Amino acid sequence: MKQPIFKRLALIGIGLIGSSIARRVRADGSVGEITIATRSQETLDRAENLRLGDSYNLDARDAVKGADCVILCSPVGTYEAIAEHIAPALEHGAVVTDVGSVKQSVIDQMQPYMPEGVHFIPGHPIAGTEYSGPDAGFPSLFEKRWCILTPLPGADEAAVKKLSEFWRSMGSDIDIMEPEHHDLVLAVTSHIPHLIAYNIVGTASDLENVTESEVMKYAAGGFRDFTRIAASDPVMWRDVFLHNKKAVLEILGRFSEDLAHLQRAVRWENGDVLFDHFTRTRSIRRGIIEAGQETDEPDFGRSQQNQDD
Amino acid sequence: MKQPIFKRLALIGIGLIGSSIARRVRADGSVGEITIATRSQETLDRAENLRLGDSYNLDARDAVKGADCVILCSPVGTYEAIAEHIAPALEHGAVVTDVGSVKQSVIDQMQPYMPEGVHFIPGHPIAGTEYSGPDAGFPSLFEKRWCILTPLPGADEAAVKKLSEFWRSMGSDIDIMEPEHHDLVLAVTSHIPHLIAYNIVGTASDLENVTESEVMKYAAGGFRDFTRIAASDPVMWRDVFLHNKKAVLEILGRFSEDLAHLQRAVRWENGDVLFDHFTRTRSIRRGIIEAGQETDEPDFGRSQQNQDD
Incomplete structure (x- = not known):
């Protein structure tokens, strides 16, 4: 029988990411038991109906008791309050x-509350969809x-190794990075793309001479690729922008x-400037496909089955 | 046996769109024969190897002879020269x-050359992928x-009806619109999304402190949805921007x-402004799904098979 990586896993929050972790580790048996905490009774009930955990708490402090991974x-935006609240337990x-x-920002919010002997190792799985809540995972x-992972200077190597093993068990590859560099890289690859997607969708819906129904009908020309990420969770993204202000503004x-x-x-109808720019950006796309972070199927949002002859 | 809608169809250009039309009408038998013209010998040879047509020409004037649909x-950007060249035939x-x-712009470029008795009816299928060339269709x-379709005042009703029937036979729905309004609607739903996608990909690749390989590795956070459309054909898109300048700048x-x-x-850390904006844009996404112009599967570029439990 497989040895669990952690004996008791506490998930604080059970949305898209939390519920995906829960589903995966239950299927794999990579943790002994899962305890789930969320402040919303409705969300907690839903998680219980979906059988995502072994125990359920409205109070995060109760959930972390006896957990060897939290x-x-x-x-x-909720991290500082949670860190302060769970620290004693x-x-x-x-x-x-x-x-x-x-x-x-996560380090600034949490580190001051972390007790001696607890291994605080910030992490960020680069994965998501535009859906949220416990059903979305x-x-x-x-x-x-x-x-x-962005471990702090002097972090316990065994703990970093164990957490890496945990993420690998879910199919991920691990990178170690400085927190500030992480925030800049993600501002480019994730935060700004979300902000400009949110923005163009807003601009489109405000036009006086183009109706919202026209925008929706003719979205296949490119717009729909933006609406996908502009449908992401508003609270999560508000907090991202407020907590990565420096890199986002840069x-x-x-x-x-x-x-x-x-x-x-x-x-000024300078076609060469446009052509040169548009040619250059093509190669980035190829690089992403080669890096395995995208498929090369020309789906543009349509399902593959429609495309075969 | 099915009656063809047109006896002889001339396709001037055989890239993603032209070759998709050719493949579809050949499969359906909705035209009697297809003649293909392109100025590139290599592209013409490729079209012939793919058996996209019944005859092949380097000279568009030869192709339009005897065609009841061109x-x-x-x-x-090529339309004026082609219109002038094919007009006598x-x-x-x-x-x-x-x-x-x-x-x-298409009307401005072509209409002056159209002979009496020829039915010039500008059209635009709102469909595409980021791939180009005869293999992409x-x-x-x-x-x-x-x-x-944007027929001119006084356009022949029977001709508009026949062209509509042709597009319907390929699975499309038809809308009739004023050309200027078309250009504004498409600026929003297609042209500006492409320009800002091209732009963010360029911005990302110019950063001094973030490597191109980092941008590619962590593209799953949102960036990859932009690279898809920023990989579209550079010549086509240069011409779009040069020929829809007014609406694009607006x-x-x-x-x-x-x-x-x-x-x-x-x-200024005004979270409410961000939250309100991000909430509003979610409903547009739902509208596009309801309008049938996008699927609601949370694929984010990944293939569906990976998502089922």
Whole structure:
């Protein structure tokens, strides 16, 4: 029989990410038992109906008792309060980690409350969909995706190794990174794409001369690819932007500069500038496919079955 | 036996759209014969190897002889020269149409050359992928997609009806629209999304502190949805921007204003502005799914098979 990696896993928050972890580790038997905490009675009931855990708590402090691994899976704006609240009940030797999309802020929020002897190792699985809540999770969410860990200086090597093993058991590859660098990389690859997707969808719905129904009908021309990520959880994303302000503003400044350059090329009909730019961006796409982070099927949101002759 | 809608169809250009039309009408028998013209010997040979047509020409004028339907499927920047060149050989009563992503410019470019008795009816199927060339086409590309026609005042009703029937035979629904309104709607739903996708991919690849390989590795956080459309054909898209300048600049101005508003909310940590905006955009996504222009599967670029339990 397989040896569990952790004896008791406490999941604080049971949305898309938390419920995907729960589904996966239950299927794999990689933890002995799962305890789930969320402040919403409705969400907790739903998690229980879905049989995502072995025990259920409204109070996160109760959930972490006896847990040798605690994962915060709630929006990053909640972390400081949770850290303060659970700290007195954390077990000596427990691994405390998270799945937040920013890392320096998580360290600033949680580290001051972490007791001596608890292994606090911030983490971020680069995986998600535009759906949220306990029903949205699925066990393969982390397959072939990167999980970035940002251990603090002097972190316990055995604990980092164990947490890495846990994420690998869910199909992920592990990278170790500095928190500040993580926040910059993710600002580019995730946060700014979400902000501009949210923005274009808003711009489109505000037009006086184009109806919302026209926007929806003709979305297949490119717009729908943006609406997918602009449908992501509003609380989670509000918190991401508020907690990665520095990197988001830096990348947004560059984005706007670059957009002004393309806009000028349109105004002055400088076709070469546009052509050169559009050619360059093609190679990035190929790189992503080669890195295994995307398929090369021309699906554009349609299901594959429609495309075969 | 089914009666063909057109006896002889001339396709000028045989990329993603042209070759998808060819594949579909061959499978359906909805035209008697297909003649294909392209200026590139290599592309023409490839089309012949793929058996996309019944005859092949390097000269578009030769292709349109005897054709009762001519469809321009090349980048919109080529239309004026093609219209001038084919005009003397067009058959009386022939339908001349196109698939260009802008419509007023197409009218300005082509209408002056159209002979008396030829039915010039501009068209635009709202369908595509990021792939290009004769190999990229597939017969279901237009299934459940809208095809917008922008007939000129006084257009022959029977000809418009016949062209509508042709697009319906490929699975499309038909809308009739004013050219200027088309150009504004498509600026929002297609042109600006492409421009900002091209732009963010460029911004990401120019960063000094984040490597291109990091951008590719962590693309699953949202970025990859943008790279898909930023891999679209550079010549086609250069021409779209140069030929829909007015609407593109108008929408881009609004986009930048709106983005500055969100940027300010990040800087001043105004979470309510962000939350309200992100909540509003969710409903647009639902509308697109209800309009049948997107699936509701949370695929985020991954294949469906990985998601089932």
